[in-house]
Structure formats: structure tokens, C-alpha cells
Amino acid sequence: MNKKDKPWYLKKRKPIPPPKQVHEDRKKEARRTVARGSVPDEEVKKVENRKSGADAIRVGGRVGFNKIEEIHERFRDVDFPIELALPWRYELWEQVEPQFDEMLECLDSLDFEVLSVHATQGWISKDTFLSWGPKTCQLADRFGGRAITVHPNRAKKPRETHQDMARRNIKKVQRETSVTVSVETFGGKKRVLTPQEIMDFGLPMTLDTSHIREDKLIIGIIESYWQNIPVIHLSARNAREQHLPVDRFCLDVVEYLLQLGWTGNIVLEYLPQYRERLRPDIKKVRDVLA
Secondary structure, rough: HHHOOOHHHHHOOOOOOOHHHHHHHHHHHHHHHHHOOOOOHHHHHHOOOOOOOOEEEEEEEEOOOOHHHHHHHHHHOOOOOEEEOOOHHHHHHHHHHHHHHHHHHHHHHHOEEEEEEEEOOOOOOOOOOHHHHHHHHHHHHHHHEEEEEEEEEEEOOOOOHHHHHHHHHHHHHHHOOOOOOEOOOOOOOOEEEHHHHHHHHHOEEEEOOOOOOOOOHHHHHHHHHHHHOOOEEEEOOOOOOOOOOOOOHHHHHHHHHHHHHOOOOEEEEOOHHHHHHHHEEEEEHHHOOO
């Protein structure tokens, strides 16, 4: 892409040095400080071992299951990092939850890297979240996931009451875990938490580029809230469908995140018929980060 053809959000680059330059500057400053005799050598080693911004962005794909019997079939050919998606409908999760230990054993027998966990679509504004939320965090922590993604359910009236309950429940679950409880973005005012409200309340956000219909709004969210977005669900959309293979705008989003110095997980979330595209598209995204 020619420089003059770049979209406005890439042209208006923030005045920050590239991550690798920041890394080198920190090493030089650490050495100067050691020379003055105020920092031990161990601290220099810590600085030198820090990853660059590109290295701190992990890229993977969403892979999930609905029944324990499906686990080996769904994951046997996975050779890339994943967001582990639990049974999507809450009714399906209710069937799996009593077999939680068996589910852990099945997953333990496989070999893949878990970036994050996508929770079931239960209501975060109901007390049942205080049961399935901690279990989802436990699973993420066991397999090294940084965050779990939860859906903001549709809120019945009075909406404010359901929103208060959702925020209370998120805080309760978060207090008991080091795993980040991150709320996914959805369009529509009927959700218990809209993207704007996630930001207004200062909650961790999973930004889904398919669920928000306007490119400019996606860029605006990133520009103002990037430091509180641990997970990006990356996919394209058209007038009829969501979660399509990444397009040029998606790759521009990745480049913009890199320019900002963002760190976190990028998860390609595709419709089932496009699963074969996950592996090559993960490479495509990594090439942007290289």
C-alpha cells in the first residue's frame, strides 16, 4: 500500500517510537544507570529480556466444542494458538458443567496453546454467572489463558437494574482470579452493556470487529481505549454476514494496534465454513506484525 493510499488512522500516526526502538532505548538507559552504580546487573537483564511490542501480540484462531465427545475431533489437527470456545448456548454448557473435571482431562490430553477462553452465552446479569464465570476463569488459568470473553446479554426492563447486577457480578468474579474478565462488544441498545458503556464503566473489552458495523467507530474505540482491550476478535463482515475471513481493513487494524504499542491477543473468529482459512490467515496477520 502506498503511503498516500493509507487510511486516515494510519496516516495520523501517533508520535511514539516503534516498539523495538523503545526496547533498545530501555536497554541503553539501564546500562547508563548501572554505570552510575544505582541498579544491579539483574535489572539490566530484565530489561534486555523484555519483548518488543510485536512479540507481545499473540495471534490465534477460535476453536470450540459443544459436547465433551467432540473435543478430540475438533482439536486433533490444531497446530496454532487458540481461543478455546466453550459450548456457546447456555443450555449446552449446563450439560457439560457437571462433567467439568472430565472436560479438563480431555483438554489436558491435547497439545495446543490457549490464548484466552470464550465463555458460554450465559447471562452475566444473573447470579448463575457466579457459578459458570469462576469455572471459566479456572479453565483459562489452568491452560495459561490471559482472559475470558463474556457476552453482554440482552437486558429486560428495568435495564439499569440488570446492568448494575452485571457490573456487580463481573467485579465479584474478577476479585477471585488473576484472569481478566473481558466483555465483548455488540451493537444494539438492548444489550446490558453497550460498547460505549463498557468504556464508560472502565471494564476490560473484547473488541469484535464484526459486531460493530462502522469502521470509523472501531478505530475510534481503539484510539481512545486501546490500553483496556486485552482481546481483539478479528474478522470481516458484509451487509449480510459477520465473521468472514480478514480483509484489508482488518489488516489495517492490526497495523494500527502495532503503531500504538498495544499488547494482547488477536483471535480470528470465523464462521465454521471458513475454518480452513484460519491457518493461512493467522500467518497473514503475523506478517503484518513482523
